[in-house]
Amino acid sequence: MTANRLTDTPPRVPERPALDGLEQKWSEAWEREGCFRFERGAPRERVFSIDTPPPTVSGSLHVGHVFSYTHTDAVARYHRMQGKAVFYPMGWDDNGLPTERRVQNHYGVRCDPSVAYDPDFEPPTTASGGGAQPAEKEPLAISRPNFVELCLRLTETDEQAFEELWRRLGLSVDWSMTYTTIGERAQRISQRSFLGLLARGEAYQLEAPTLWDVDFQTAVAQAELEDRERPGAMHRVRFGLAGGTGDALIETTRPELTPACVALLAHPDDERQRGLVGKEAVTPLFGTRVPVLTHPLVDPEKGTGLVMVCTFGDLTDVVWWRELGLPVRSVLGPDGRLTEVPWGSGVWQSEDVERARREYEQLQGRTVNQARKRIVELLVQDGDLVGEPTPITRAVKFFEKGERPVEIVTSRQWFVRTMTHTDELLERGRELRWHPPYMRARYEDWVNGLTGDWCVSRQRFFGVPFPIWYPLDDAGGVRHDQPIAASQEQLPVDPSTDVPDGYTAEQRGAPGGFVGDPDVMDTWATSSLTPQIAGGHTDGTSGSCEDAELFASIFPMDLRPQAHDIIRTWLFSTILRSQLDHDALPWANAAISGWVLDPDRKKMSKSRGNVVTPMHLLEEYGADAVRYWAVSGRPGTDTAFDAQQMKVGRRLAVKLLNASKFALADLPPEGDALTNPLDRAMMARLAAVVADATGSFEEYDYARALERVEVFFWWYCDYYLELVKGRRYDTGESQAAREGAASVSRALRRSLSVFQRLLAPFLPFVTEEVWSWWQEGSVHGASWPDGEELLDALGAVEPASAGIEEDALALAAEVLKEVRKAKSEARRPMRAPVSRVVVHERPERLRALELGVADLRAAGSIEAIATVAADELAVEVELAEEPAG
RNA sequence: GGGCGCGUAGCUCAGUGGGAGAGCGCUCGCUUCACACGCGAGAGGUCGCAGGUUCGAAACCCGCCGCGCCCACCA
Numbered sequence: 032m033t034a035n036r037l038t039d040t041p042p043r044v045p046e047r048p049a050l051d052g053l054e055q056k057w058s059e060a061w062e063r064e065g066c067f068r069f070e071r072g073a074p075r076e077r078v079f080s081i082d083t084p085p086p087t088v089s090g091s092l093h094v095g096h097v098f099s100y101t102h103t104d105a106v107a108r109y110h111r112m113q114g115k116a117v118f119y120p121m122g123w124d125d126n127g128l129p130t131e132r133r134v135q136n137h138y139g140v141r142c143d144p145s146v147a148y149d150p151d152f153e154p155p156t157t158a159s160g161g162g163a164q165p166a167e168k169e170p171l172a173i174s175r176p177n178f179v180e181l182c183l184r185l186t187e188t189d190e191q192a193f194e195e196l197w198r199r200l201g202l203s204v205d206w207s208m209t210y211t212t213i214g215e216r217a218q219r220i221s222q223r224s225f226l227g228l229l230a231r232g233e234a235y236q237l238e239a240p241t242l243w244d245v246d247f248q249t250a251v252a253q254a255e256l257e258d259r260e261r262p263g264a265m266h267r268v269r270f271g272l273a274g275g276t277g278d279a280l281i282e283t284t285r286p287e288l289t290p291a292c293v294a295l296l297a298h299p300d301d302e303r304q305r306g307l308v309g310k311e312a313v314t315p316l317f318g319t320r321v322p323v324l325t326h327p328l329v330d331p332e333k334g335t336g337l338v339m340v341c342t343f344g345d346l347t348d349v350v351w352w353r354e355l356g357l358p359v360r361s362v363l364g365p366d367g368r369l370t371e372v373p374w375g376s377g378v379w380q381s382e383d384v385e386r387a388r389r390e391y392e393q394l395q396g397r398t399v400n401q402a403r404k405r406i407v408e409l410l411v412q413d414g415d416l417v418g419e420p421t422p423i424t425r426a427v428k429f430f431e432k433g434e435r436p437v438e439i440v441t442s443r444q445w446f447v448r449t450m451t452h453t454d455e456l457l458e459r460g461r462e463l464r465w466h467p468p469y470m471r472a473r474y475e476d477w478v479n480g481l482t483g484d485w486c487v488s489r490q491r492f493f494g495v496p497f498p499i500w501y502p503l504d505d506a507g508g509v510r511h512d513q514p515i516a517a518s519q520e521q522l523p524v525d526p527s528t529d530v531p532d533g534y535t536a537e538q539r540g541a542p543g544g545f546v547g548d549p550d551v552m553d554t555w556a557t558s559s560l561t562p563q564i565a566g567g568h569t570d571g572t573s574g575s576c577e578d579a580e581l582f583a584s585i586f587p588m589d590l591r592p593q594a595h596d597i598i599r600t601w602l603f604s605t606i607l608r609s610q611l612d613h614d615a616l617p618w619a620n621a622a623i624s625g626w627v628l629d630p631d632r633k634k635m636s637k638s639r640g641n642v643v644t645p646m647h648l649l650e651e652y653g654a655d656a657v658r659y660w661a662v663s664g665r666p667g668t669d670t671a672f673d674a675q676q677m678k679v680g681r682r683l684a685v686k687l688l689n690a691s692k693f694a695l696a697d698l699p700p701e702g703d704a705l706t707n708p709l710d711r712a713m714m715a716r717l718a719a720v721v722a723d724a725t726g727s728f729e730e731y732d733y734a735r736a737l738e739r740v741e742v743f744f745w746w747y748c749d750y751y752l753e754l755v756k757g758r759r760y761d762t763g764e765s766q767a768a769r770e771g772a773a774s775v776s777r778a779l780r781r782s783l784s785v786f787q788r789l790l791a792p793f794l795p796f797v798t799e800e801v802w803s804w805w806q807e808g809s810v811h812g813a814s815w816p817d818g819e820e821l822l823d824a825l826g827a828v829e830p831a832s833a834g835i836e837e838d839a840l841a842l843a844a845e846v847l848k849e850v851r852k853a854k855s856e857a858r859r860p861m862r863a864p865v866s867r868v869v870v871h872e873r874p875e876r877l878r879a880l881e882l883g884v885a886d887l888r889a890a891g892s893i894e895a896i897a898t899v900a901a902d903e904l905a906v907e908v909e910l911a912e913e914p915a916g
Numbered sequence: 917g918g919g920c921g922c923g924u925a926g927c928u929c930a931g932u933g934g935g936a937g938a939g940c941g942c943u944c945g946c947u948u949c950a951c952a953c954g955c956g957a958g959a960g961g962u963c964g965c966a967g968g969u970u971c972g973a974a975a976c977c978c979g980c981c982g983c984g985c986c987c988a989c990c991a
Contacts, residue, residue: 050953258990265991283991296991328989338991347989426990472920476987595985626985663929663939667921669984673928675940678953685953693950738930742938752950760949848956855945855957862948 042695042805048688053796067203073116080585085122088189089129099624101661103592105733108792112815120208125186127554131493141170142178142492201795218523222498243440244430245367249490261427264420273311282334287402288341293357299325315415316390318382343439445488466731467667470623477599487556494551500531507542559604588618625669655794656681665734684797691801694779702773708882710778712840718821740789750844757889781824785816838879843887850891853908864911865893871901
């Protein structure tokens with residue numbers, strides 16, 4: 032890093048400095064000069080690497096994005112000024128469901144992996160002027176590669192718009208390193224990592240009960256669930272006992288699953304149910320015999336104390352089913368409707384098969400809700416519904432992007448082992464430095480609450496395919512137990528169009544041939560590899576995109592910034608993958624940002640007709656002002672959207688323009704030393720502020736750093752600049768005047784240089800503008816101020832005299848405030864002359880004041896200052912007579 | 917049910933053992949030679965409630981109340 036140069040050429044200060052146009056002027060200059068280009072070849076210890084969150088590109092960026100990305104940018108700029116080579120890429124998360132949905136609606140198509148690729152395909156409706164034309168007809172079925180092409184086409188324009196916004200906001204990312212989560216590099220790295228997991232037994236395939244979204248018809252993961260309150264009803268249902276010797280009452284919110292009942296359970300200590308345990312109950316309507324068993328998870332306080340286990344009503348059913356070794360009676364299809372079942376065969380025995388068949392026909396083909404309504408009618412007819420259903424509100428699990436509750440459907444899926452690694456993951460969580468620290472609790476809660484391995488396969492299309500095929504036996508049956516893995520050289524592959532080694536394309540689907548795995552990976556299975564994708568991780572076997580040297584210089588990364596809502600998904604899965612692939616933490620620090628709270632909850636939602644988009648904010652207030660609002664939100668803290676704060680930020684930017692103009696324009700020649708005590712005391716204060724801001728940044732507390740700098744800067748403008756103004760303009764003949772001016776000149780330049788750099792991470796545009804008036808190069812490439820630099824400016828100071836000088840500055844400011852108060856109360860202008868000021872104060876402070884009395888007199892237009900020894904400060908101010916007329 | 921965070925001026929929030937603060941808003945004043953996108957001044961608070969520790973608590977401990985979030989095997 033080059034030293035900051037105080038050039039000898041006079042500063043070029045505009046007559047009327049303004050903020051307008053600075054964003055465009057400087058963002059273009061930064062791009063032209065490559066200011067934020069990552070310095071390749073920098074050794075690891077001089078690199079600061081950031082695992083940028085790739086925003087989802089389907090949809091638009093909102094103020095919440097602006098908020099948290101600005102936090103990271105301030106930190107990035109700080110470390111860059113500390114001399115680090117900052118690895119700060121941007122990624123676009125374009126893979127996954129949200130994009131699929133948009134493409135389907137936008138182009139009127141649907142993906143069908145069995146359709147062959149059409150290289151000349153053009154979508155039926157084209158996006159004209161950005162507006163989608165809703166497809167009237169049945170969606171057109173197209174191949175997966177064609178579908179993916181449309182996804183890419185649609186996300187590309189979004190990505191351009193996002194980049195434009197980020198540049199306007201002043202994010203100092205290296206745009207040459209941008210990646211996408213559906214891009215070739217992401218696919219290859221995802222597939223390669225998956226094959227590694229498979230080879231090491233960390234990934235496996237299993238046919239098992241899986242969380243299932245019936246609308247998207249795909250498996251989903253535990254991490255993608257959320258609770259929603261939904262009205263329901265509790266039904267009390269009577270089961271007969273085998274042999275007709277009484278009955279058993281259960282309560283359920285899901286009576287439609289009665290045909291799927293496989294057992295009744297009681298708590299082992301529940302005396303009331305003791306007589307039933309060990310017997311067999313008979314399901315109403317269907318006459319299926321089910322055992323009455325016990326399990327400690329049953330809550331005897333709930334309902335009748337007896338619970339019906341179905342395959343499967345909820346995750347607890349899965350636990351009971353597994354632990355008690357119960358059979359499967361599955362009635363729910365992947366579309367969320369009740370399927371056909373073979374009454375009388377296998378597990379579908381009944382005391383009255385004909386009746387079971389007849390009753391079930393009333394339910395078959397219906398949705399869950401329809402079936403529930405119907406079975407209640409059937410139970411009432413049969414007299415097995417006890418009392419009226421009781422309306423209740425209960426939490427139901429939903430896929431976070433879904434519209435109907437998730438069901439549990441048995442299907443074949445890929446899993447990544449997590450349960451065998453939870454201890455390691457908890458240990459990694461303790462190694463990670465969390466900012467703020469309490470966010471670790473959320474991670475630990477999540478890891479401790481995991482109930483199963485991570486289901487990574489999705490029955491979707493716009494994602495990274497599994498690099499897997501299966502052989503077909505002579506009868507055309509799929510041999511799932513003999514997966515054919517793609518070779519490293521083939522990656523990335525799409526098994527729906529690519530052919531495994533040793534086969535020909537003609538053998539696809541033919542007996543003795545092969546089929547591709549139809550699924551794609553969970554979007555988090557790719558996103559969990561962002562450090563590897565961004566850093567070009569390679570195992571040396573393939574590809575020009577990967578770069579072993581680069582990866583070694585950035586991994587493990589320094590910082591993962593992200594919001595708290597995706598600790599359980601993105602943060603957790605990234606730690607897991609890094610643990611499995613590298614046996615290491617992926618980053619040293621995690622900075623967790625809060626959310627932006629919507630002010631509309633409290634007021635003015637209707638008065639504002641338009642949605643406030645980030646671009647509007649940037650246009651109205653300026654990027655620096657918007658950034659100011661963002662960085663005043665403390666790490667991890669939810670922050671209210673507040674346009675007023677943006678105005679305050681704009682004021683700060685304008686203030687810096689004007690203070691810089693004052694300090695630099697027509698400045699008298701600079702002296703070799705700070706000879707004036709007030710100048711020295713101000714610089715000493717500034718040194719303390721630098722230390723405070725630096726310490727705060729080291730703790731990732733950008734907000735505290737800004738606050739300290741800002742408070743001191745306003746004090747500097749209101750008191751220090753006013754106190755030294757007279758001396759600055761006094762280019763008189765005397766030696767003392769020349770020396771005083773030379774000292775203030777030096778102090779102004781040194782302090783201004785420090786302020787401009789301290790504010791640069793927060794207000795990059797205005798600081799770059801004022802820096803350009805008098806310095807070479809970019810302020811963002813300048814070095815962060817440090818103690819040594821300030822000591823150098825200050826010269827050697829005895830601690831005792833430093834204390835006296837500080838007293839002089841403090842007391843001069845206090846007296847000036849009293850003088851202003853007197854003038855304000857007398858409704859006189861601030862320049863109104865004061866004939867006499869009497870300062871009562873402790874003698875040692877009065878002696879100190881001597882050092883600053885000349886500046887004080889000039890600043891307050893004070894003719895005479897007298898002092899009186901006293902225990903505490905009191906100031907008498909005698910204003911001069913108001914001039915007649 | 918468990919956990920985390922928060923509760924300070926009308927609003928947004930700093931402040932973690934010793935004077936209750938900032939900005940905005942409000943009121944009043946000031947064309948001041950960097951800045952009217954400005955400057956100066958003022959009013960405004962039983963620091964959620966109740967105990968405890970301490971010479972001393974907004975801060976530390978216990979309990980309670982309220983708000984928000986996360987997690988849970990929510991039948």
